[in-house]
Amino acid sequence: MEDVEELSVTRLHAGRIVTLDVKEVRLPGGAVTRLEIIHHPGAAAVVPLHEDGSVTLVVQYRHAAGGYLYEIPAGLLEEGETPEACARRELTEEAGLHAGDLVPLTAYHTTPGFSDEVIHLFVAGGLTDGTQALEEDEVIEVTRMPLEDALERIRAGAITDGKTIIALLMTAERLREET
Amino acid sequence: MEDVEELSVTRLHAGRIVTLDVKEVRLPGGAVTRLEIIHHPGAAAVVPLHEDGSVTLVVQYRHAAGGYLYEIPAGLLEEGETPEACARRELTEEAGLHAGDLVPLTAYHTTPGFSDEVIHLFVAGGLTDGTQALEEDEVIEVTRMPLEDALERIRAGAITDGKTIIALLMTAERLREET
Numbered sequence: 001m002e003d004v005e006e007l008s009v010t011r012l013h014a015g016r017i018v019t020l021d022v023k024e025v026r027l028p029g030g031a032v033t034r035l036e037i038i039h040h041p042g043a044a045a046v047v048p049l050h051e052d053g054s055v056t057l058v059v060q061y062r063h064a065a066g067g068y069l070y071e072i073p074a075g076l077l078e079e080g081e082t083p084e085a086c087a088r089r090e091l092t093e094e095a096g097l098h099a100g101d102l103v104p105l106t107a108y109h110t111t112p113g114f115s116d117e118v119i120h121l122f123v124a125g126g127l128t129d130g131t132q133a134l135e136e137d138e139v140i141e142v143t144r145m146p147l148e149d150a151l152e153r154i155r156a157g158a159i160t161d162g163k164t165i166i167a168l169l170m171t172a173e174r175l176r177e178e179t
Numbered sequence: 180m181e182d183v184e185e186l187s188v189t190r191l192h193a194g195r196i197v198t199l200d201v202k203e204v205r206l207p208g209g210a211v212t213r214l215e216i217i218h219h220p221g222a223a224a225v226v227p228l229h230e231d232g233s234v235t236l237v238v239q240y241r242h243a244a245g246g247y248l249y250e251i252p253a254g255l256l257e258e259g260e261t262p263e264a265c266a267r268r269e270l271t272e273e274a275g276l277h278a279g280d281l282v283p284l285t286a287y288h289t290t291p292g293f294s295d296e297v298i299h300l301f302v303a304g305g306l307t308d309g310t311q312a313l314e315e316d317e318v319i320e321v322t323r324m325p326l327e328d329a330l331e332r333i334r335a336g337a338i339t340d341g342k343t344i345i346a347l348l349m350t351a352e353r354l355r356e357e358t
Binding site: 016064106166170 | 183185191192194195196197199201202204206207208210212213214215216217219222240241242243244245248250285286287288289290291292293294295296297315316318333334336339340341342344345348349352
């Protein structure tokens with residue numbers, strides 16, 4: 001398929017996490033349209049999978065979502081940081097765990113209609129205890145449950161965070177294939 | 180857990196799809212932080228599941244993601260529109276299909292760290308042919324493949340759209356439970 005021509009870019013906001021541009025582009029076929037595009041540094045997230053088949057989740061306050069959500073440990077990529085290093089760092093900072101092995105699941109677009117955000121997903125095994133180190137603006141409680149209970153919470157609509165749903169479903173798929 | 184107090188809201192952009200606010204909030208524990216919050220009207224997306232076990236996907240140009248992505252039919256909720264009606268409308272407009280039955284899979288937060296966007300996911304069966312009706316700024320090709328091929332593309336990192344990954348994995352899980 002054809003390429004798209006970018007005609008103009010206007011930066012409306014350069015923020016702490018997100019930068020908002022409005023771009024005028026000529027689409028394949030010739031139509032000209034204005035697109036709102038949120039630039040995002042990208043993130044990494046990790047399923048802490050214990051040897052007994054349980055997973056550690058964090059319950060985190062998310063103002064945009066209007067409450068507390070179950071999530072896997074995750075965070076923004078820092079400048080120059082690899083997704084793997086970010087996943088290991090967030091696993092320790094948020095959940096107080098060190099990863100032995102770290103296996104990539106996928107990297108996905110959260111909202112390709114208006115954002116360039118990519119989240120890199122991993123599953124971590126060989127977990128050992130570390131020291132949790134929350135940032136001042138993180139409101140987090142740590143919980144642990146059997147993976148099957150977490151999957152049931154997805155089906156029941158009690159786990160609603162996108163990265164967490166994808167990573168837990170892909171972890172379950174990997175475990176089914178191994179057995 | 181405690182509530183969060185909103186201290187101030189500054190609207191930076193009110194746009195076609197996204198509205199950007201910066202909010203100052205007092206978190207449980209007392210820390211005051213500035214949050215960038217993207218308001219989004221919400222969306223619905225639908226897996227068109229044919230009787231032979233294949234699914235219809237659309238290949239759509241996404242400027243923010245830098246190229247063409249495999250996606251399930253989806254679109255923004257129009258004012259006053261239910262998620263079910265939106266899913267049926269987008270299924271016809273983007274894929275040229277009418278849904279007989281429409282079963283909810285879940286509703287999830289795409290990016291709760293900075294946006295209130297919720298996408299309602301469905302799987303549609305009893306499909307019959309309708310008439311595709313694209314908007315001027317939609318660049319879409321329709322394709323059909325066995326669900327198992329689509330799942331393999333997720334594992335291979337060739338399907339990277341979040342809503343599409345969640346909806347296809349949850350559809351596969353439902354089919355496994357039925358058999």
